[in-house]
Amino acid sequence: MEPHTPPLQPRQPEGCLTVAIRVPLRIVVLVLVVPVRMVWDALVVTGRLVRDGVLRPLGRALLWVGKALFVWPFVGLWRYVLVPVGKGVAWLGTVLVVVPAVWCHRYVLTPVGCAVAWLARYLLVVPARWLYDRFLAPVGRAVAWCVRGLGRPLGMIATGIGAALYWTLRVLLVLPALALWRWVLAPVGRVLVVVAREVGDALGHAWRIAGRISRAVGRALGALFRWIFVEPLRWVFRTVLTPVGHLVRDTVLRPVAEGARVLGRAVREALTSARDMVRQARADVRRMLVGEPGQPAAVDRREPQGPAARTLGSSTTALTKD
Numbered sequence: 001m002e003p004h005t006p007p008l009q010p011r012q013p014e015g016c017l018t019v020a021i022r023v024p025l026r027i028v029v030l031v032l033v034v035p036v037r038m039v040w041d042a043l044v045v046t047g048r049l050v051r052d053g054v055l056r057p058l059g060r061a062l063l064w065v066g067k068a069l070f071v072w073p074f075v076g077l078w079r080y081v082l083v084p085v086g087k088g089v090a091w092l093g094t095v096l097v098v099v100p101a102v103w104c105h106r107y108v109l110t111p112v113g114c115a116v117a118w119l120a121r122y123l124l125v126v127p128a129r130w131l132y133d134r135f136l137a138p139v140g141r142a143v144a145w146c147v148r149g150l151g152r153p154l155g156m157i158a159t160g161i162g163a164a165l166y167w168t169l170r171v172l173l174v175l176p177a178l179a180l181w182r183w184v185l186a187p188v189g190r191v192l193v194v195v196a197r198e199v200g201d202a203l204g205h206a207w208r209i210a211g212r213i214s215r216a217v218g219r220a221l222g223a224l225f226r227w228i229f230v231e232p233l234r235w236v237f238r239t240v241l242t243p244v245g246h247l248v249r250d251t252v253l254r255p256v257a258e259g260a261r262v263l264g265r266a267v268r269e270a271l272t273s274a275r276d277m278v279r280q281a282r283a284d285v286r287r288m289l290v291g292e293p294g295q296p297a298a299v300d301r302r303e304p305q306g307p308a309a310r311t312l313g314s315s316t317t318a319l320t321k322d
Contacts, residue, residue: 025198030206037210038217045218 033206
């Protein structure tokens with residue numbers, strides 16, 4: 001089911017003066033708005049570059065620093081200090097304050113309150129009700145009857161005064177204000193509405209046209225920058241720097257790297273042989289000063305022979321000895 005769209009209102013016919021004013025006004029507004037729109041587009045592009053290149057990384061860094069300096073310490077303080085201390089204080093408050101207060105309310109204040117309520121009922125409420133029923137109510141009815149009798153003439157007088165004030169204000173204020181609105185303010189307002197609408201339409205058209213002009217100028221400047229700087233630099237990099245870099249890599253860097261690897265391998269072998277010689281010399285010096293280290297005695301790990309050996313046919317228990 002398609003949504004209901006209200007029909008377009010037909011445009012009201014306009015006078016020749018409005019049409020004659022519209023075109024020069026739009027031209028003047030366009031001339032004034034184009035520089036503003038171009039400056040605005042340049043500021044927008046600059047703002048986006050600053051936002052993406054500076055503000056966002058700076059914001060992420062500040063956010064991490066803020067978390068490291070404030071959030072994480074406060075979270076640790078809350079979790080490992082304040083929460084246990086709060087639980088302990090809550091337990092102490094329950095034991096030292098809440099339980100005694102509940103006991104006092106249940107066994108002291110409640111009976112005292114019931115007694116005070118009973119005394120107040122029979123010492124204050126019952127006498128006050130009797131006084132109201134027997135004295136205050138009749139006096140109030142009499143006063144109300146008297147006021148009602150005086151209110152009718154006063155109401156008639158107030159009605160006459162109100163009617164006189166109404167007609168006076170109507171003749172002196174309302175009718176002149178209505179005439180001023182109908183014959184002065186309404187025509188002036190219609191003229192101002194037409195002028196404001198034309199100025200707004202002119203600004204809207206000028207802003208859109210200035211946007212297209214600014215976009216075209218930006219694309220032209222971008223293409224000019226590309227063909228003046230980017231394409232020559234790309235051509236120089238592709239046709240000059242890349243072959244030179246490959247030549248330097250193949251003729252200089254690779255032989256230097258191979259020589260460095262060979263030199264490193266020779267240095268490692270020399271260091272290994274020197275370390276072995278130093279270790280052998282240290283062992284010879286220890287042998288001359290201390291002597292040969294004692295050899296540990298050989299341990300016979302075979303099965304025992306002779307009577308100590310146990311076989312399947314013999315037994316060493318008291319019940320099976322021969």
